[in-house]
Amino acid sequence: MFAFDYVRPRSLEEAVRLRRDMADGLFLAGGMTLIPVLKQRLAMPSVLIDLAGLEELRAISAEAGRVTVGALARHASVADSPLIQTHLPALARLAGSIGDPQVRNRGTIGGALANNDPVADYPAAILGLDASIRTDRRTIGADSFFTGLFATALEPDELITHVEIPVPEAAAYAKFEQPASHYALAGVMVARAAERVRVAVTGAGPGVFRVPAMEAALARSFTPEALDGIAIPAETLNDDLHASAAYRAHLVAVLAKRAVAAALTSEPLP
Numbered sequence: 460m461f462a463f464d465y466v467r468p469r470s471l472e473e474a475v476r477l478r479r480d481m482a483d484g485l486f487l488a489g490g491m492t493l494i495p496v497l498k499q500r501l502a503m504p505s506v507l508i509d510l511a512g513l514e515e516l517r518a519i520s521a522e523a524g525r526v527t528v529g530a531l532a533r534h535a536s537v538a539d540s541p542l543i544q545t546h547l548p549a550l551a552r553l554a555g556s557i558g559d560p561q562v563r564n565r566g567t568i569g570g571a572l573a574n575n576d577p578v579a580d581y582p583a584a585i586l587g588l589d590a591s592i593r594t595d596r597r598t599i600g601a602d603s604f605f606t607g608l609f610a611t612a613l614e615p616d617e618l619i620t621h622v623e624i625p626v627p628e629a630a631a632y633a634k635f636e637q638p639a640s641h642y643a644l645a646g647v648m649v650a651r652a653a654e655r656v657r658v659a660v661t662g663a664g665p666g667v668f669r670v671p672a673m674e675a676a677l678a679r680s681f682t683p684e685a686l687d688g689i690a691i692p693a694e695t696l697n698d699d700l701h702a703s704a705a706y707r708a709h710l711v712a713v714l715a716k717r718a719v720a721a722a723l724t725s726e727p728l729p
Contacts, residue, residue: 461497464506471516471620474508475595478616481506486618488531488570491562516569516620521546524626530569530619534558537568548725549630549648550588553580556634558641569619572604575611575666577697578642582667584632587648587659590624598623608665627652629681631721633714634662637701644702645710649673649718651681658715663696663707673715681723683716 468474478484485504487493488511496502510516516531521542528537537543538555557563557580571581572592585592586601593599595618604612613619627650634646643662650657656677658670676685691708698704 461500461503463504465509466506467509467512469512471513471595471618474510474513475616475618477506477508478618481508484508486510486573488573489533489566490570491558491566492570492574492576510618519543521626526550526624526626528568528622528624530572530621531567532569534563534566534568534571535560538563546626547588547624547630549632549650549722550584550624553584553632553634553648556580556632556636556641568622572622573611573613573619575605575609576642577608577664577666578637578644578662580632580634580643580646580661583643583646583648583659583661585622585624586667586669587632587650587657588624588627588630589650589652589657590622592619593621593623594619602669605667610666625652629722629725631718633717633721635710635714645707645714647711647714647718649677649715649722651677651722654678656681660691660711663691663711665697670711670715677719681719683719686712686716686719 483504484506487507487509516529518529519540519542520527526546534554534557538551543551571579582605590601591598592604599612606612630650632648634643637644645663646661648659656674658673661667672689691711693704693708696704696707
């Protein structure tokens with residue numbers, strides 16, 4: 460490790476001000492990604508701004524067909540929230556599948572989204588559910604938020620405060636995970652709202668992405684069979700020691716069908 464200062468602001472306004480005053484400062488949420496990055500000296504900030512004291516950013520609420528999740532809500536809190544289990548059971552199940560108990564009890568939804576790991580689960584949920592990310596200065600739609608590998612539309616000193624998620628008519632997430640890390644080799648979120656369907660994929664490519672061909676087919680007929688014959692081009696997907704691109708393409712097709720079937724029955728996937 461290396462030397463750095465540590466501050467723990469008492470308010471959102473203080474946190475934002477500290478970050479703007481410190482050009483190479485970094486926000487610390489759950490630390491599940493940031494701490495290993497610091498240990499490897501891939502980032503060497505002069506100060507860490509610990510957000511743990513901002514309890515107002517942990518709240519979860521539901522109103523008028525939308526669920527609002529504070530950026531500091533931990534994965535375990537999302538998984539166990541009665542409000543989310545009632546209104547967004549697909550999101551609760553997704554959160555409960557992240558990592559292990561230690562990760563779920565420390566990691567936060569805001570930290571996961573700001574990091575935008577290409578194999579993380581939350582990006583598929585946020586993109587598939589057509590959520591909006593609220594920051595200290597604006598609201599960013601999911602389609603505009605994820606911009607590339609570990610990249611988002613956030614400015615360097617911008618802080619996620621809440622995530623607003625419209626409640627769909629039906630939704631489910633299906634994942635095939637790497638057994639050691641529990642990261643997704645491929646994960647697919649399918650969500651239907653009114654006449655619109657969204658399909659978002661994580662783990663398979665260099666970043667989360669939607670599948671328009673699947674969305675169009677499911678808008679016509681929201682059944683697993685509607686996806687017959689729709690393939691993902693393997694050349695656009697990851698190819699590594701865990702799985703080939705062709706295997707990931709096959710997984711996406713299989714998982715999309717499983718997610719549709721689960722959304723229709725509202726039953727959890729194994």
